[in-house]
Amino acid sequence: MRRSSSARFLALGVGVLVCLGLSLWSHEDPASVTSDPGGESAVVSRVIDGDTVDVNIVRQVARVRVMGIDAPEMGHDGQEDECGADAATASLSNLLPVGMTVQLVRDVAAEDMDSYGRLLRYVEVSGIDVGEQMVEQGMAEAWYPPSAAVPGRYSVYKQEETRAQASATGLWALCPWLGRSG
Secondary structure, eight states: OHHHHHHHHHHHHHHHHHHHHHHHHTOOOHHHHHBOSSOEEEEEEEEEETTEEEEEETTEEEEEEETTEEOOOOOOTTOOOOTTHHHHHHHHHHHSOTTOEEEEEOBTTSOSBOTTSOEEEEEEETTEEHHHHHHHTTSSEEOOOTTSOOOTTHHHHHHHHHHHHHTTOGGGGTOSOOGGGO
8 A cells, every 4th residue: 555655646746747847848938928829810901090900800890909009090080180190000001901911819918809899919911010010110109008918019019119219210200209108
């Protein structure tokens, strides 16, 4: 009896060590852990502004808010456009022309939708992060709602924003602020 208890204890210990070893061996980069690998294919049907697009997913139109960025808003309900809204919209339209196939990648640490019912997704074209490009070009800033989890790609976006702002790239040369920082 004592021998089988020791054998079971040893087997349990080895099992724990093997699992621990596998866990350490397969450790992933934190940014990749928060992203849904592969994402979902969609086709751009309309660019709304510098951070929002309509896409077709399996014959249904969905509105997508590009995760982790904020661009100047186009005027609506009698309000004027924010500084640079036209340029930001044009820039996103150049990156995402109507008819282009994109990958919508969910940040599993974040909400699925925002308070307006828009899907919150990173948007990629051939593996290139469109949100990061918008920030790099000075057409958007790194942003997320204060009540939300920090997006997995936020630190990269923030670095790009700092560079764009320091070099007065894009709208940083024209506008005192972009998106919500004003």
